[in-house]
Amino acid sequence: MRITRYAATMAAVGLVLAGCSSDAGEQAEEAADNTVEVQENVDFEAGTTMAELAEAGSITIGTKYDQPGFGLLNPDGVPEGFDVEVGKLIAAELGIAPEDITWTETVSANREPFIQNGQVDLVVATYTINDARKQLVDFAGPYYVAGQDIMVAKGNPEGITGPQDLAGKNVCSVEGSTPAQNIRDQYPDAQLTLFDVYSKCADALTNGQVDAVTTDNVILTGLVAGNPDGFELVGKPFTEEPYGIGLELGDTEFRNFINDVLEESFENGDWAAAWDRTAGAITGEEAPEPPQVDRY
Amino acid sequence: MQFYVDNFGLFRDAFLTTLSLSLLGGLLALVLGTLLAAFRVSPITPLRGLATFYVETFRNTPLTVVFFFIIFGLPQIDFVIGFFPGAVLAIGLYTAAFVCEAVRSGINAVASGQAEAARALGLTFGQSLREVVLPQAFRTVVPPLGNVLLAMVKNTSIAAGFAVSELSSLLPRLVNANAGELVLVLIGVVVGYMLITVPSAFALHRVERRVAILR
Secondary structure (H helix, E strand, O other), X not given: OHHHHHXXXXXXXXXXXXXHHHHHHHHHHHHHHHOOOOOOOOOOOOOOHHHHHHHHOXXXXXXXXXXXXXXXXXXXXXXXXXXXXXXXXXXXXXXXXXXXXXXXXXXXXXXXXXXXXXXXXXXXXXXXXXXXXXXOEEEEEEEEEEOEXXXXXXXXXXOXXXXXXXXXXXXXXXXXXXXHHHHHHHOOOOEEEEEOOHHHHHHHHHOOOOOEEEEEHHHHHHHHHHOOOOEEXXXXXXXXXXXXXXXXXXXXXXXXXXXXXXXXXXXXOHHHHHHHHOHHHHHOOOOOOXXXXXXX | OHHHHHOHHHHHHHHHHHHHHHHHHHHHHHHHHHHHHHHHHOOOHHHHXXXXXXXXXXXXXXXXXXXXXXXXXXXXXXXXXXXXXXXXXXXXXXXXXXXXXXXXXHHHHOOHHHXXXXXXXXXXXXXXXXXXXXXXXXXXXXXXXXXXXXHHHHHHHHHHHEOOOOHHHHHHHHHHHOHHHHHHHXXXXXXXXXXXXXHHHXXXXXXXXXXXXXX
């Protein structure tokens, strides 16, 4: 009896494992179809960051692990999204294959220290370019311009059409984020409820504990896509959030290189293709016009 | 220094929030924990079973899960609680399990002859617990109870992830706004916690010496 049960368990475990491996295989195949061509003979001036990275054959990139469409850790432990694809584009031009990229989770609060301490070579993590941050790190890009928007319960029971309607309402965002600070500064009459991740804001909105959720439209779009019967987007972005690629302060050559790579990808369609298979696949919208790279 | 002057209001409010979480949560934990300890040593089997079930449930569940249950789980059954009261409840319910076990260890440390003598004098179970056993038990549990309460003060930081703007929620907020001042933010937050824990530890030490029994 005991042996039969043991055998049955092992068989079940075997089935599960077999299922996993074939799934993983399919995903790997899919990914291979999508990957941008990795440059093979790269040649950079000695002493530059590009030469060092190309020589090492590996790069460490920080991204977010909790933003559907931009950087989300999939069940296999690999991040996926538009930020991740942009990271791969840059790595490819350095002659580094996607599997040689080391991904590191960066959250809003640790992006600057990670760059300054050299724990990551690049940060591609829905990272808004602003003047305060320019004092600490350099930004290539922008490679995308998001805007702060508002998400409400389906049917918009509170009739919120823009940030001016948030006065006296309970608005959810994430502590330490630019959108939260923007509400504090520009719309002080709104009651802020601040969690540490946006998924909790979605739960709170479902439960009716808050009236609205506000952050960059791309993040909200991911949340709406996850629960289209529960949420809807107001759809009127009221800020401009240019997403840049963070790198070590003063490494102008590396910054110029990344800007060149971005401009090239805007032109040859790699950028739009990356959008279509990540964020675009969630929103169902076509890739927007690429932004103008800011060589400040 | 200028950094702290500029952000004094934020630090003060966050400190006061952590302090009230600690005081209210601690009060709830002490009252409920003592009651549970009384249940655990009571002669009534269902009460013993109930208290044991409570302690094993809360002691073996991560505090974050308790928070999740109270903040996001209860509203699903139409029991909506505010974020701050919810945090106090989560911290108090969780810590009560540890308080219970600390107090119970103290009760067990009181020589059984004491309880037997009290009963022989005609005191009821409740009276003997209140008048004879618990006063002696509390004297021996000051150090472990102190540990439990200090751990609780630091556990209040979990509330930052559940919409309570306490001390550790200043970390992401101030770091994002002043990315260059990471170390100052960290020091400010640590000092905030120590303003609560160090005097508490000192007071507990004094209480311990004052109530110590010479055996």
